[in-house]
Amino acid sequence: MPGYSDPGFDTLALHAGAAPDPTTGARAVPIHLTTSFVFESSDHAAALFNLERAGHVYSRISNPTNAVLEQRVAALEGGIGAITTASGQAALHLCIATLMGAGSHIVASTALYGGSQNLLHYTMRRFGIDTTFVKPGDVDGWRAAVRPNTKLFFGETVGNPGLDVLDIPTVSAIAHEAGVPLLVDSTLTSPWLMKPFEHGADLVYHSATKFLSGHGTVIGGIVVDAGSFDWARSHATSGKFAELATPYEGFHNMVFTEESTVGAFLLRARREGLRDFGACMSPHSAWLILQGIETLSLRMERHMHNTQKVVEFLASQPFVSRVGHPLLATHPSHALAQKLLPRGAGSVFSFDMKGNREQGKKFIETLKVFSHLANVGDCRSLVIHPATTTHFRMTDEALAAGGITQGTIRLSIGLEDADDLIDDLKRALKAAEKAGV
Amino acid sequence: MELLVNNAATYCYTGGKAYDAAKPTVVFIHGVLHDHSVWILQTRYLANHGWNVLAVDLPGHCRSAGEAPSSVEEAAAFVGALLDAAGVKRAALVGHSWGSLIALEAAARLKDRVSHLVLVGTAFPMKVSPQLLEASLNEPEKAMKMVNVFSRSTLAAPPSALGPGTWVYGGSLALNRRVLRSNTAVNVFHRGFKACDSYANGETAIAQITCPVLFLLGEQDQMTQPAAARGLINKATASGKQVKTVTLPVGHHQMGETPDDTLFAIRSFLAT
Numbered sequence: 001m002p003g004y005s006d007p008g009f010d011t012l013a014l015h016a017g018a019a020p021d022p023t024t025g026a027r028a029v030p031i032h033l034t035t036s037f038v039f040e041s042s043d044h045a046a047a048l049f050n051l052e053r054a055g056h057v058y059s060r061i062s063n064p065t066n067a068v069l070e071q072r073v074a075a076l077e078g079g080i081g082a083i084t085t086a087s088g089q090a091a092l093h094l095c096i097a098t099l100m101g102a103g104s105h106i107v108a109s110t111a112l113y114g115g116s117q118n119l120l121h122y123t124m125r126r127f128g129i130d131t132t133f134v135k136p137g138d139v140d141g142w143r144a145a146v147r148p149n150t151k152l153f154f155g156e157t158v159g160n161p162g163l164d165v166l167d168i169p170t171v172s173a174i175a176h177e178a179g180v181p182l183l184v185d186s187t188l189t190s191p192w193l194m195k196p197f198e199h200g201a202d203l204v205y206h207s208a209t210k211f212l213s214g215h216g217t218v219i220g221g222i223v224v225d226a227g228s229f230d231w232a233r234s235h236a237t238s239g240k241f242a243e244l245a246t247p248y249e250g251f252h253n254m255v256f257t258e259e260s261t262v263g264a265f266l267l268r269a270r271r272e273g274l275r276d277f278g279a280c281m282s283p284h285s286a287w288l289i290l291q292g293i294e295t296l297s298l299r300m301e302r303h304m305h306n307t308q309k310v311v312e313f314l315a316s317q318p319f320v321s322r323v324g325h326p327l328l329a330t331h332p333s334h335a336l337a338q339k340l341l342p343r344g345a346g347s348v349f350s351f352d353m354k355g356n357r358e359q360g361k362k363f364i365e366t367l368k369v370f371s372h373l374a375n376v377g378d379c380r381s382l383v384i385h386p387a388t389t390t391h392f393r394m395t396d397e398a399l400a401a402g403g404i405t406q407g408t409i410r411l412s413i414g415l416e417d418a419d420d421l422i423d424d425l426k427r428a429l430k431a432a433e434k435a436g437v
Numbered sequence: 438m439e440l441l442v443n444n445a446a447t448y449c450y451t452g453g454k455a456y457d458a459a460k461p462t463v464v465f466i467h468g469v470l471h472d473h474s475v476w477i478l479q480t481r482y483l484a485n486h487g488w489n490v491l492a493v494d495l496p497g498h499c500r501s502a503g504e505a506p507s508s509v510e511e512a513a514a515f516v517g518a519l520l521d522a523a524g525v526k527r528a529a530l531v532g533h534s535w536g537s538l539i540a541l542e543a544a545a546r547l548k549d550r551v552s553h554l555v556l557v558g559t560a561f562p563m564k565v566s567p568q569l570l571e572a573s574l575n576e577p578e579k580a581m582k583m584v585n586v587f588s589r590s591t592l593a594a595p596p597s598a599l600g601p602g603t604w605v606y607g608g609s610l611a612l613n614r615r616v617l618r619s620n621t622a623v624n625v626f627h628r629g630f631k632a633c634d635s636y637a638n639g640e641t642a643i644a645q646i647t648c649p650v651l652f653l654l655g656e657q658d659q660m661t662q663p664a665a666a667r668g669l670i671n672k673a674t675a676s677g678k679q680v681k682t683v684t685l686p687v688g689h690h691q692m693g694e695t696p697d698d699t700l701f702a703i704r705s706f707l708a709t
Binding site: 228 | 478482615
């Protein structure tokens with residue numbers, strides 16, 4: 001029974017990681033806008049640098065405000081700790097850069113955010129890290145893609161924007177058979193809809209820009225470690241994780257897996273990744289995201305309510321040829337979503353209109369409540385045309401693999417009155433239909 | 438480093454420093470479903486401040502082979518064998534929870550070979566409720582959650598082990614799961630709890646130690662409540678031992694929730 005000692009989701013969303021400020025009594029989390037923290041003595045300074053004592057040195061590595069956010073998201077996800085980053089993409093890069101170098105290989109879902117697909121397909125290849133893309137539901141494909149140098153499996157809880165639900169129990173089992181962890185981008189679901197660790201994922205990251213902050217005001221990311229993957233054991237048999245299981249000259253010859261049986265990844269990611277790559281989060285951003293998380297469950301509930309109404313409306317429209325939400329029995333992930341996402345599969349989804357490209361343009365430009373922009377997970381409803389924006393670098397073949405066509409429209413359903421959203425869509429659909437006459 | 442103890446490979450974390458016979462030695466002994474890593478900050482600090490540190494994984498736990506101890510006495514005998522294997526003539530013993538009973542029994546047996554005794558989160562008798570004992574055997578996941586709820590004193594630990602951004606509750610739960618999985622032959626959770634529950638020699642042992650003893654307790658500890666250490670403290674005092682008691686505003690996760698205060702209490706005591 002949740003209580004003070006065993007709090008539930010909403011209590012953790014408000015209290016995890018934060019207590020009244022011991023100096024001022026401030027109840028809300030203070031924003032510690034300082035680059036550095038004074039050492040008590042030379043010994044204290046040396047002990048902090050040598051990881052003998054816990055504390056803050058320099059805000060690129062850690063900061064008290066960010067630490068509250070890190071503890072809070074770790075608590076909500078059921079993890080052991082977290083690291084805040086400059087953006088969701090920085091979080092993904094931090095995971096990859098901590099676990100591997102040139103000559104390594106990743107197996108990833110085809111249903112990825114365009115920026116992630118780009119990072120893996122083009123940018124990381126420039127640094128010698130290769131990726132094989134597999135359709136999220138292709139179980140044999142995941143297994144067949146494993147190579148001797150594979151070090152990571154990666155997918156999104158629900159693919160953007162097709163909402164292909166990743167079968168985390170199955171894919172994580174295949175990853176673990178291969179001796180590698182499963183990293184999951186949980187941005188579109190948030191821990192309120194799904195806790196990927198409970199299904200077998202080992203690492204989770206969020207673009208906190210989206211539902212965690214929820215108000216379209218801040219860019220940020222966060223990586224959470226379940227502490228479940230046994231890096232030392234896997235390295236002993238495969239030699240794949242020397243970064244964590246052998247002495248690291250770049251940090252006191254530390255063997256991270258000896259320092260911490262369950263926290264080796266976070267140790268290296270912070271001590272090397274934030275230190276050297278420097279993609280840290282501003283404490284002000286951390287504070288804004290904390291404000292969002294305080295109402296996460298309330299917002300997510302409303303997001304799901306409105307999404308259901310909008311999906312039902314769109315599915316009834318003759319001018320709409322497809323609605324890509326697992327709420328509908330016609331969606332390929334319908335059954336899996338019911339199993340893994342009983343509270344809903346998110347409020348970001350796509351649909352296809354009949355008609356041509358110009359009609360699509362007319363639709364978007366007619367909308368008044370929906371804002372045409374490149375973001376999702378805002379409290380305001382949003383719309384975009386993926387093929388010409390978020391996924392514009394992808395080939396038609398790659399788009400098709402991700403479930404996107406030239407006529408696909410992506411919606412992010414916000415917290416407005418559902419009737420107003422439906423009215424807005426109704427008018428825009430009518431205008432688009434007329435434009436084709 | 439790895440030592441051969443009772444013909445079994447035994448892992449000891451040394452704080453990143455090689456063993457140096459010229460330095461005094463501290464042996465750290467973990468509790469049920471823990472391993473050496475619960476002492477990460479305290480051990481690393483001491484290893485860099487003039488001490489040899491041997492933070493052991495008990496037999497059958499994580500990196501150490503061998504049969505997991507079935508009793509406090511068996512584990513105490515292992516500690517003596519560990520000192521022999523490491524070539525340590527004299528050492529301070531620091532134990533947490535179950536490890537505190539092991540350290541106590543070992544100190545009583547090893548007499549002058551033990552320079553200091555630190556009992557963190559201790560109690561005697563260390564009775565485990567029948568429900569928890571049963572759950573540790575048949576519903577270990579449920580029992581681990583109970584243990585961690587009882588151990589937690591705050592939702593907002595200050596920079597804690599491992600450092601900023603660590604969620605101590607989750608870290609402890611993950612470690613529990615890992616340790617349990619590390620031994621596929623026996624349930625080390627249930628075996629450790631049974632060893633705590635059945636240990637009966639505490640008051641005799643405390644009267645037999647020849648070194649100073651520090652009781653390092655958690656004010657809000659629901660696993661080993663401070664009052665449950667009172668008998669041992671009284672017995673040690675009545676037996677003329679040099680006794681120090683430090684009570685921290687914390688639960689049973691002393692090393693994780695208040696790493697600095699725990700370190701300072703140990704450091705100060707070892708300096709006496």
